[in-house]
Amino acid sequence: MGTDKSDRGAAKTEKTLLQVTGLKQHFRVAGERAPLKAVDGVSMYIQKGETFGLVGESGCGKSTIGRTILRLYEPTDGVIEYDGVDITHVNMKPYRKRMQIVFQDPYSSLNPRMTVGDIVGEPLDINKTYRSKKERYDVIADRLNLVGLNTEHMNRYPHEFSGGQRQRISIARALALNPEFIVCDEPISALDVSIQAQVINKFIELRQDLGLTYLFIAHDLAVVRYISNRIGVMYLGRLVESAGADELFTHPAHPYTQALLSVIPIPDPKMNTRPDRIILEGEVPSPISPPSGCYFRTRCRYATPLCAEQTPVMQEIGAGHWAACHGLNGTA
Amino acid sequence: MSADALDGRDHLLNIQNLHISFFTPAGEVKAVNGVSYTLRKGEVLGIVGESGSGKSVSVTALMKLLAYPGRVVDGSIWFDGKDILVQPSREMQKIRGKDISMIFQDPMTSLNPVYTIGNQLIETIRRHSAMSNSAARQRGIEMLSLVGINNPARRMRQYPHALSGGMRQRVMIAMALSCSPKLLIADEPTTSLDVTIQAQILALMKKMRQETGTAIMLITHDLGIVTELCDRVMIMYAGKIVESGSVEDIYYRTSHPYTKGLLDCLPQNSEERAPLRPIEGNPVDLLDLPKGCGFASRCDKCMKICLRETPPDFLVGDGHVSSCWLHTVQNGQDGRGNHHGNG
Numbered sequence: 001m002g003t004d005k006s007d008r009g010a011a012k013t014e015k016t017l018l019q020v021t022g023l024k025q026h027f028r029v030a031g032e033r034a035p036l037k038a039v040d041g042v043s044m045y046i047q048k049g050e051t052f053g054l055v056g057e058s059g060c061g062k063s064t065i066g067r068t069i070l071r072l073y074e075p076t077d078g079v080i081e082y083d084g085v086d087i088t089h090v091n092m093k094p095y096r097k098r099m100q101i102v103f104q105d106p107y108s109s110l111n112p113r114m115t116v117g118d119i120v121g122e123p124l125d126i127n128k129t130y131r132s133k134k135e136r137y138d139v140i141a142d143r144l145n146l147v148g149l150n151t152e153h154m155n156r157y158p159h160e161f162s163g164g165q166r167q168r169i170s171i172a173r174a175l176a177l178n179p180e181f182i183v184c185d186e187p188i189s190a191l192d193v194s195i196q197a198q199v200i201n202k203f204i205e206l207r208q209d210l211g212l213t214y215l216f217i218a219h220d221l222a223v224v225r226y227i228s229n230r231i232g233v234m235y236l237g238r239l240v241e242s243a244g245a246d247e248l249f250t251h252p253a254h255p256y257t258q259a260l261l262s263v264i265p266i267p268d269p270k271m272n273t274r275p276d277r278i279i280l281e282g283e284v285p286s287p288i289s290p291p292s293g294c295y296f297r298t299r300c301r302y303a304t305p306l307c308a309e310q311t312p313v314m315q316e317i318g319a320g321h322w323a324a325c326h327g328l329n330g331t332a
Numbered sequence: 333m334s335a336d337a338l339d340g341r342d343h344l345l346n347i348q349n350l351h352i353s354f355f356t357p358a359g360e361v362k363a364v365n366g367v368s369y370t371l372r373k374g375e376v377l378g379i380v381g382e383s384g385s386g387k388s389v390s391v392t393a394l395m396k397l398l399a400y401p402g403r404v405v406d407g408s409i410w411f412d413g414k415d416i417l418v419q420p421s422r423e424m425q426k427i428r429g430k431d432i433s434m435i436f437q438d439p440m441t442s443l444n445p446v447y448t449i450g451n452q453l454i455e456t457i458r459r460h461s462a463m464s465n466s467a468a469r470q471r472g473i474e475m476l477s478l479v480g481i482n483n484p485a486r487r488m489r490q491y492p493h494a495l496s497g498g499m500r501q502r503v504m505i506a507m508a509l510s511c512s513p514k515l516l517i518a519d520e521p522t523t524s525l526d527v528t529i530q531a532q533i534l535a536l537m538k539k540m541r542q543e544t545g546t547a548i549m550l551i552t553h554d555l556g557i558v559t560e561l562c563d564r565v566m567i568m569y570a571g572k573i574v575e576s577g578s579v580e581d582i583y584y585r586t587s588h589p590y591t592k593g594l595l596d597c598l599p600q601n602s603e604e605r606a607p608l609r610p611i612e613g614n615p616v617d618l619l620d621l622p623k624g625c626g627f628a629s630r631c632d633k634c635m636k637i638c639l640r641e642t643p644p645d646f647l648v649g650d651g652h653v654s655s656c657w658l659h660t661v662q663n664g665q666d667g668r669g670n671h672h673g674n675g
Binding site for chain 1: 382383496498499526527528529530531532534535553554555556557558559560579580583584593594595596597598599600601603605607608609610611612614615
């Protein structure tokens, strides 16, 4: 995918908070001549107040996108614009306050030797946002309250909390500096089902109360549908389809999205024996030596010779519904 | 108990009143607290529960693989006419891998990285049969192609690291089924796999079940997977079975508040965005189990009796059992003493 206008996902609007164009993130791998193309030309946008869900299987680059957007990795190519400013190469210090992240594993993302108060207070210390100890205390207390914890918890250590509570602490830390945008990188995958719902509700409540914008990365498709306004589907470092959450689930256009949605196990016995189930053969190819043309063609039941020759570009097939597949033009 | 076990002749497995505790420096962790159930030949039973519900520990005991400081405190386990708990370890070695085999959650760590796939497959087969090395190799290759691995002869020579997660899980299944076990225990077999690979593995397990008639115990936290594969389901909480029944019973005629809670907190795959109803609170502390019902502190229908007395099992439908005091209130029924068996 190039950076021409046709694959930008959509035109930039007033309300766009984040716009990524032709983003590439390649990593060097020891012993390999070719780089590992974790993200290979992704264009997308996120509007203010919106939750953009990013789904895909492990190794498809969804977490890498989240981290590259925050410039935790330096992008190989492409442009990241935040609130109208190109931040691809700028000093991130002023933006760190505005863009935060919640990681997947609440066990390893909290320092076991720091108290909860210090964990939530550390962003404040680094950015020197308070004038008195009292002010610092008040902010920490406020953030803990927001996530359903209280001041008694401030002097405790992470190991004293359950997984769900730890994830709340991570969220409180992310909220410490009043950010506008949070990358949620599989924030509920490590939690038990009954606890997942608590944390999802908390994310939704905070979005409403604080006007937050989320990039919500997850592999649980039902959860992503539930929380997101729009969803992007990734395969092997590329975005293959993006659309409004319900549109994507009711009218998936890309063969990969169709297969992915068809195999979600559903608890309802009547719904479970779906005749349209598509079980993909084989596995995701290596991102070090991906196939030519369309990356999905090796597992696609509609693949034609054209798919091996040309990389399909994103095209708008309905209002706000974009997909990259030769089959959409009747050429495959 | 022995008469009980012999009673159900088609029962492959009969577990009665199983109690398992871990004696840790912090105290006695009561992981399993009085679990009774049976399994028929060829049946597929799903065990659902969250972490710490005792679902894995109870099957570990059945393999007699419970590690120190864990111990079976009370109860009996009868498998195929044998009292598992009194079997000497030499006998257990014959049962494990032959009559009962197991697939673990993490295919990355359950194969030995320093031996080839073939080596590990052949070892399992020869351990339990009088086959020659070359016959066992042949059997291994057959098993690998049965589970859908291309070029099995070449794969036999490879080491685990050369295979992807999905492939390794296929190897595990091939290994588990290589001695035609009577019971296959699958402990979260797809949890660490991607959705599309999970679909492949579930389809494979279904096919294997049809072709070999092996009974399967599937441990999972995902109700969707249970529906896909199982005949019967047991829901566990705090080391107890709180509800058991057919997949339809559990989904359409949900009886126990915990099962209801579990189903309610899943986002429906639909356009509705009704708020999720999480189960409030945190899982119980197994070091300090509350008196009465283990779920009482998180239950929105908790009554006085729930805090005082452990609820008995109530038969709420044909083969559908739920352990909750609500059932006395609802229909004045006294179904005490029913076990989560096949009825």
